[in-house]
Each structure stands twice: as C-alpha cells, then as structure tokens.
Amino acid sequence: MKGIVFVKFNEFIEELWGDEFWDTLLDEADLPSEGIYTSVGTYDDQELFTLIQLVVEKKNISSKDAQFAFGKWVFKELYNVAPAGAHDFKDVFEFLHAVQDFIHVEVKKLNPDALLPEFEFLSETANTLSFNYLSPRKLCFFCEGIVHGLAEHTGQQITVSQLECEHEGDNRCVIEVVKI
Numbered sequence: 472m473k474g475i476v477f478v479k480f481n482e483f484i485e486e487l488w489g490d491e492f493w494d495t496l497l498d499e500a501d502l503p504s505e506g507i508y509t510s511v512g513t514y515d516d517q518e519l520f521t522l523i524q525l526v527v528e529k530k531n532i533s534s535k536d537a538q539f540a541f542g543k544w545v546f547k548e549l550y551n552v553a554p555a556g557a558h559d560f561k562d563v564f565e566f567l568h569a570v571q572d573f574i575h576v577e578v579k580k581l582n583p584d585a586l587l588p589e590f591e592f593l594s595e596t597a598n599t600l601s602f603n604y605l606s607p608r609k610l611c612f613f614c615e616g617i618v619h620g621l622a623e624h625t626g627q628q629i630t631v632s633q634l635e636c637e638h639e640g641d642n643r644c645v646i647e648v649v650k651i
C-alpha cells in the first residue's frame with residue numbers, strides 16, 4: 472500500500488489520541504518499516520492491518536468502526552492530492568463513477584505500484600447507486616467511510632450500507648449509497 476495511506480493514518484491517530492499513543496502503537500507493532508513512512512514509499516499492507524488491530528484492542532472499538540472513521544477522515548486528504556480534473560465533480564454519484572473511470576486510473580499511472588480497488592456499478596436511479604467493491608484487501612468499511620467523507624465534501628445527505636459483505640459470509644461486497 473502506498474505511503475500516503477500510512478502517513479495519513481499516522482496523522483489521523485495523532486489527531487485523535489496524540490503522538491504518545493502513536494509511539495505506543497509502533498513500539499508494540501514492531502513493524503519491518505519501524506513506522507518510518509514517507510508518502511512516496513510503498514509498504515506491506517499487513518503493517519496497516521497490524522496498526523488497526525492494535526487500535527481496536529487498545530481503544531475497545533471494532534475494526535469496522537476504526538476503518539470507517541479513518542476512511543471518512545481521509546477523503547479530504549486524498550482530495551487535496553487528487554490528479555488535475557478530479558475537482559470538477561460536484562455530486563457523490565458522479566464522483567464515484569469518476570473514481571473508477573478516471574481518478575484511480577490516473578493515480579495508477581502516476582504510481583504504477585499503487586493497489587486500487589475496482590468498482591463494478593450494478594444499478595443506479597436518481598437517488599440510489601449500488602456497486603460491487605472489488606479488492607483483495609477487503610477494505611469495504613474503509614470504502615464506506617470514504618463515501619461519507621465525499622458526501623460531507625459535496626454537502627449532500629446520504630446513507631451508505633452494504634447489501635452483501637464478504638465479512639458477513641457473502642461472496643462479494645455490494646455498497647449501496649442513497650441520497651436522502
């Protein structure tokens with residue numbers, strides 16, 4: 472996973488619980504990178520999962536809630552570094568299509584080692600959009616959080632839920648976004 476995700480996770484944790492808590496996590500995680508992350512680097516996905524698991528244990532929250540909160544928080548950070556042209560989309564549904572058709576594509580061109588999810592759009596009406604989130608990293612709760620961060624950014628009211636979820640025993644993750 473790209474370093475920006477780790478750098479932002481570090482900032483997120485420090486903003487919530489302070490730099491001493493981050494240091495405690497690093498001490499206990501004993502990571503190959505030692506937690507010295509740079510935006511341009513690439514690190515083992517497992518390091519993020521180890522850090523999230525430690526937060527889960529120490530703060531007594533679920534992994535789902537931790538990933539969701541980080542996703543919601545990180546949207547604006549991704550937006551700030553998004554490729555030119557990504558800032559033209561003003562609607563959540565339009566933006567989600569743009570992520571699949573253009574934004575993640577550009578991210579991949581700029582960082583060939585980036586590992587990005589695929590979205591397979593399944594149905595869409597004026598108010599409801601559903602898509603299959605495909606990623607071997609299984610970060611669907613992180614994805615739900617990012618969609619909430621996106622709606623905060625566009626100023627739209629939405630609900631996000633999963634009609635199917637691999638973590639609930641289904642074969643895939645289907646995320647449904649409803650404008651309310």
Ligand code: HEM
Nearest residue numbers: 472473549550553570585586587588606608610614617618
């Ligand atoms: C604001 C524009 C966006 C930019 C610049 C961006 C960029 C990125 C980058 C750099 C990564 C890390 C890739 C890696 O670690 O190798 C990433 C991962 C990810 N992005 Fe985006 N992204 C954007 C918007 C979104 C939106 C709106 C969603 C939600 C629908 C989304 C869903 C995800 C997910 C779930 C991952 C984690 C990797 C995975 O699930 O396999 N992104 N994105």
